[in-house]
Amino acid sequence: MSRRGGKMALLGLVVAGFAFLYLPLVVLVLFSFNASKLVSVWGGWSTKWYVELFSNEQILNAAWLSLKIAMINATGATLLGTMAGLVLARFGRFGGRTLFTGLIAAPLVMPDVIIGISLLLTFVSMEQLVGWPHGRGLDTILIAHITFSTAYVAVVVQSRASGLDRSIEEAALDLGARPMTAFLLVTLPMLAPALASGWLLAFTLSLDDLVIASFVSGPGSSTLPMVIFSKVRLGVTPEINALATLLIGAVALAAGAATWIQIRRSNRA
Amino acid sequence: MADASASGPATATAGKSFWFSGKGAVAGIPYLWLFVFFLVPFAIVFRISLSEPMIAQPPYSPLFGADGSYQGSFFNYQLLFEEALFRSAYLNSLWVAGVSTLVTLLIGYPMAYIIARARPMVRNLLLMAVMLPFWSSFLLRVYALKTIMADTGLANGLLLHLGLIDAPIRMLQTDFALYVGISYTYLPFMILPLYATLERLDWSLVEAAEDLGCRPWKGFLLITLPLSVPGMIAGAMLVFIPATGEFVIPNMLGASDTLMVGRMLWDTFFSERDWTLASSLAVVLLLLLVLPIMLFQIVQARREQRA
Numbered sequence A: 001m002s003r004r005g006g007k008m009a010l011l012g013l014v015v016a017g018f019a020f021l022y023l024p025l026v027v028l029v030l031f032s033f034n035a036s037k038l039v040s041v042w043g044g045w046s047t048k049w050y051v052e053l054f055s056n057e058q059i060l061n062a063a064w065l066s067l068k069i070a071m072i073n074a075t076g077a078t079l080l081g082t083m084a085g086l087v088l089a090r091f092g093r094f095g096g097r098t099l100f101t102g103l104i105a106a107p108l109v110m111p112d113v114i115i116g117i118s119l120l121l122t123f124v125s126m127e128q129l130v131g132w133p134h135g136r137g138l139d140t141i142l143i144a145h146i147t148f149s150t151a152y153v154a155v156v157v158q159s160r161a162s163g164l165d166r167s168i169e170e171a172a173l174d175l176g177a178r179p180m181t182a183f184l185l186v187t188l189p190m191l192a193p194a195l196a197s198g199w200l201l202a203f204t205l206s207l208d209d210l211v212i213a214s215f216v217s218g219p220g221s222s223t224l225p226m227v228i229f230s231k232v233r234l235g236v237t238p239e240i241n242a243l244a245t246l247l248i249g250a251v252a253l254a255a256g257a258a259t260w261i262q263i264r265r266s267n268r269a
Numbered sequence B: 001m002a003d004a005s006a007s008g009p010a011t012a013t014a015g016k017s018f019w020f021s022g023k024g025a026v027a028g029i030p031y032l033w034l035f036v037f038f039l040v041p042f043a044i045v046f047r048i049s050l051s052e053p054m055i056a057q058p059p060y061s062p063l064f065g066a067d068g069s070y071q072g073s074f075f076n077y078q079l080l081f082e083e084a085l086f087r088s089a090y091l092n093s094l095w096v097a098g099v100s101t102l103v104t105l106l107i108g109y110p111m112a113y114i115i116a117r118a119r120p121m122v123r124n125l126l127l128m129a130v131m132l133p134f135w136s137s138f139l140l141r142v143y144a145l146k147t148i149m150a151d152t153g154l155a156n157g158l159l160l161h162l163g164l165i166d167a168p169i170r171m172l173q174t175d176f177a178l179y180v181g182i183s184y185t186y187l188p189f190m191i192l193p194l195y196a197t198l199e200r201l202d203w204s205l206v207e208a209a210e211d212l213g214c215r216p217w218k219g220f221l222l223i224t225l226p227l228s229v230p231g232m233i234a235g236a237m238l239v240f241i242p243a244t245g246e247f248v249i250p251n252m253l254g255a256s257d258t259l260m261v262g263r264m265l266w267d268t269f270f271s272e273r274d275w276t277l278a279s280s281l282a283v284v285l286l287l288l289l290v291l292p293i294m295l296f297q298i299v300q301a302r303r304e305q306r307a
Helices: A001-033 A050-056 A055-092 A097-109 A112-130 A138-162 A166-172 A179-208 A211-216 A222-232 A238-268 B009-013 B022-049 B073-081 B084-117 B120-135 B140-148 B155-160 B176-199 B204-210 B214-225 B229-244 B250-251 B263-270 B275-306
Strands: none
Touching: A001 A238, A001 B084, A001 B140, A001 B176, A050 A238, A055 A097, A055 A138, A055 A179, A055 A238, A055 B022, A097 A138, A097 B022, A097 B229, A097 B275, A112 A138, A112 A211, A112 B022, A112 B263, A112 B275, A138 B022, A166 A179, A166 B275, A179 A222, A211 B176, A211 B204, A211 B263, A222 A238, A222 B250, A238 B120, A238 B140, B009 B229, B022 B275, B073 B084, B073 B275, B084 B120, B084 B176, B084 B229, B084 B263, B084 B275, B120 B176, B120 B214, B140 B155, B140 B176, B140 B250, B176 B229, B176 B250, B204 B214, B214 B229, B214 B250, B229 B275, B250 B263, B263 B275
C-alpha cells in the first residue's frame, strides 16, 4: 500500500468510528421531533413529545431527585477525591499506600452489579447492627455514588497535581508562607481546572447510574435513570427522546463553552 | 505540602509517624471512606453468600444460631458449580466481553492514533468529540441503539431500501447486538488511555527508523505498536472488566435467554429475591476478575510513576 493510500484508509476508519459514536445521538434528536409514535415511520415535524415530557410528573420528580443527588455527590466526591488525588501525587510512600492505590483503581473498573449488591447488603447489616441508615433512599444513594465518584475525581486531580510546577509553591514556602497558606493561595488555584472537571465528571456519573441506584434506593426514591429504564422496557416512549435531546443540547452547550474559553485563553497566552 | 524527601527512603522508615501528622489526616479521611464503603462490603457479601435464603427481614438465615454455633455453608457455591446454567453464564460473559474488547481495540486504535498525531488545535477538538457522547446518558444511548437495530428500525430500513436484503435481519436479541452495544458504549474508555500513551510516545524513534529505510508499516509494527502496549492493556481492562458484569446492555439488547452473569445476578436478586445466591454470584464474578483488576492496577501504578 502506498503511503497516501494508507493514510486515506486510516482516515476512512476514523470517520467511520466517529459516525458510529454519533449516529445514535442523531437518531434520538431527530425522532424527538417525529409526530408519529413509531420509530420506523416519519410522521412530520412536531414538538408534542416535549409538551408531554413537561406534563409528566413522574419524570419531572425523578429528574429533580437525580439533579439533587448529582450535585451533592459531585461536591462530596470532589472534596474526598481531591484529598485522595493529592495523597497519591504528593505524599510519596507511606504505610498502606499499596492498598490505597488499589482502593482508588478498583472502583474504576468494578462491575456495577458487584458494587450495588455489596453496598446494599452493607447498609442492611449496618441497620441491623447500629440502627443506621434507617431504610434506604436519598442518603444511601448518595453514599454509594460518592464512593465510586471519589475514585474518578482522585485520578483526575492526581494527574494534574503531578504535572504541576512545584517551584512556585516552594518559592511561597521559602518566602515564609505557612504550608496551609501556600496550599490555599498557590496550589489550589493551579488545581482548579482539575477540580472543575472532576466535579463535572462526578455529576455525570451520578446522573447516569442505573444499576447501583436500583440496589441501594428505597421505595419513593426512584432516580431518573430508574424511571427511564422502566419506561423504555415497556416499549417506545417518544418523550424519552425529547428528554435525551434536551440532555444532549445541554452537554453540547457546555462543551462548546469550555472549548471557547480554552481557545480564548490560548490566544491570549 | 512540599516535602523534599517525599519519595526518599527516609519516609518509608517513618511509616508510623505519617498517620499521626497532618498528612495522615488528609490521607485518612478518603482512606477510611473507601475502606468502609468499598472494601468492607466485599466481606459482607461473602458473609451473606454463606447463608441460606429464608423468609425473613432481611431474607437470609443468620450465620450463627441462637446457641452461638456456626451455621454457614457453601451451599450456594455448590449450586453454582453443579448447575451447567451458571457455568455457561460465566463463560459466556467472559467470551462476550472478550470479543467486544477486541472490536473496541480495533476501532479505537486508529482513532487514538490519528488524534495523537493531529495538530494541537485539531487534537483538542477530536478529543472533545470522543468525550461528548460519554457525557450524555449511557442508558439513553443504549436505548437509541435498540431503536436503530430493531426489526423495523433504521438499520433494517436502510438495508431494505438499498436492496441489500429482502427481509429484515434479526439484530436485536442476538450476540451481535451485545458486541455492538458494548463496543459502542465503552469506545471512549479504550481511546483515552491509548491516546495518552501514543501522545507521549517518542516519535523521533519512528522517524529515525524511516530515515534508515524502514517502511512505514514495519516501523509501526516494530516501534509504535510495542510502545503502545501499556495503553492497550489499560484500555482493554477498562472495557473488559465492567463489560463482563454488564447488566443494562444484555437486558436491553440481548435475548431474554442471554446468559450474562450481571443479568443473572440482577434477576436472582430482584425477581427471585434470593439474596444469598446473588451474593455468591457476585463473589465468584469478583474472583474471576481479580487477575484483570490487578493487571489494571499495575498498569495504572506504572503510569503514575512515569508521570
